[in-house]
Amino acid sequence: MTVETFAPAKINLTLHVTGQRADGYHLLDSLVVFADCGDRLTLAPADDLTLTVTGPRAEGVPTDGRNLVLKAAALFGPGRGAAITLDKHLPAAAGIGGGSSDAAAALRGLAQLWDVALPEPQAVLSLGADVPVCLAPRSLRMRGVGEEITEGPRLPAMGLVLVNPGVEVPTPAVFKALTRKDNPAMPHPPGWASAATMAHWLRTQRNDLEAPARALAPVIGTVIGAIAATPGCLLARMSGSGATCFGIYDSRAEAETAATTLRAENPGWWVAAAEPFTLKPALA
Numbered sequence: 001m002t003v004e005t006f007a008p009a010k011i012n013l014t015l016h017v018t019g020q021r022a023d024g025y026h027l028l029d030s031l032v033v034f035a036d037c038g039d040r041l042t043l044a045p046a047d048d049l050t051l052t053v054t055g056p057r058a059e060g061v062p063t064d065g066r067n068l069v070l071k072a073a074a075l076f077g078p079g080r081g082a083a084i085t086l087d088k089h090l091p092a093a094a095g096i097g098g099g100s101s102d103a104a105a106a107l108r109g110l111a112q113l114w115d116v117a118l119p120e121p122q123a124v125l126s127l128g129a130d131v132p133v134c135l136a137p138r139s140l141r142m143r144g145v146g147e148e149i150t151e152g153p154r155l156p157a158m159g160l161v162l163v164n165p166g167v168e169v170p171t172p173a174v175f176k177a178l179t180r181k182d183n184p185a186m187p188h189p190p191g192w193a194s195a196a197t198m199a200h201w202l203r204t205q206r207n208d209l210e211a212p213a214r215a216l217a218p219v220i221g222t223v224i225g226a227i228a229a230t231p232g233c234l235l236a237r238m239s240g241s242g243a244t245c246f247g248i249y250d251s252r253a254e255a256e257t258a259a260t261t262l263r264a265e266n267p268g269w270w271v272a273a274a275e276p277f278t279l280k281p282a283l284a
């Protein structure tokens with residue numbers, strides 16, 4: 001039996017940095033959703049554990065033990081085999097959890113392939129702060145350093161555009177450049193009837209990593225401006241530690257039109273149109 005899993009792009013609609021632990025990790029309060037564009041994993045039964053990376057964004061992605069997919073597999077213990085193919089569509093080190101979502105999809109898929117339980121939460125967190133939230137992709141609120149996951153509000157229909165200008169922004173450097181670490185937490189997200197009311201609420205919230213990321217990579221400001229200028233854009237903001245930014249629209253059709261314009265005007269940028277993605281509970 002071959003198992004196929006989807007690793008959707010993660011979007012931090014908000015990202016509030018509310019403190020810092022003694023070990024240096026930051027306390028976060030973030031509304032996280034997922035987009036229906038992402039990487040695909042195929043896991044086939046095999047004697048040995050192998051990883052092949054394919055797809056339009058395969059270049060530069062490690063295929064050895066540094067790959068988060070193999071690190072995820074190692075959590076199940078030694079002596080288990082699987083031939084894993086990672087079809088890479090998301091840019092790496094981009095603030096949309098490419099590696100983290102791959103790791104989470106590998107955990108889901110391997111648990112199914114080997115008919116075993118998922119590793120303990122602490123082990124999952126050890127793969128990366130974003131991996132727990134990626135385990136069951138849907139609207140979620142993420143707190144702590146990434147380990148406290150609670151349900152987020154039900155999402156209205158909307159279109160999304162993701163744009164990455166091709167600049168890798170390392171997450172540690174962005175956190176290091178953040179001057180104020182004790183920012184206000186996010187109020188309880190109320191739930192919204194439309195993309196417009198959601199965007200209106202989101203505009204009162206923040207991504208605290210946007211300013212430090214823009215200081216390191218000023219092109220992020222250009223990207224946000226370009227997204228905001230597309231017709232129908234309700235909100236343009238950076239996701240995670242950047243450099244990927246997102247736009248919110250009333251419909252997928254509007255997002256597709258905006259993506260076409262952004263691609264035509266900026267041939268070097270990675271641009272994707274999407275809608276929110278929710279993992280069906282049966283596959284969780």
Ligand SMILES: C[C@](O)(CO)[C@H](O)COP(=O)(O)OP(=O)(O)OC[C@H]1O[C@@H](n2ccc(N)nc2=O)[C@H](O)[C@@H]1O
Pocket residue numbers: 012015024025026027028030095097100127128129130131144145146171172175240241
């Ligand atoms: C910025 C976010 O993308 C928001 O969702 C995540 O918090 C980052 O998640 P991630 O890439 O899985 O992060 P990790 O691989 O665990 O950590 C990368 C680096 O980011 C910093 N880091 C990460 C998470 C966190 N809560 N505090 C931090 O200070 C640390 O310097 C760490 O060395």
Ligand SMILES: Nc1ncnc2c1ncn2[C@@H]1O[C@H](COP(=O)(O)OP(=O)(O)OP(=O)(O)O)[C@@H](O)[C@H]1O
Pocket residue numbers: 060061062066067068069086091092093094095096097098099100102103130171240241242
């Ligand atoms: N499966 C993977 N896909 C992409 N990069 C990976 C993977 N496994 C390990 N890496 C390494 O991890 C680094 C970070 O890439 P990754 O896509 O995980 O960042 P990210 O999760 O998008 O960042 P952020 O946490 O800001 O969202 C890359 O430079 C790459 O060398």
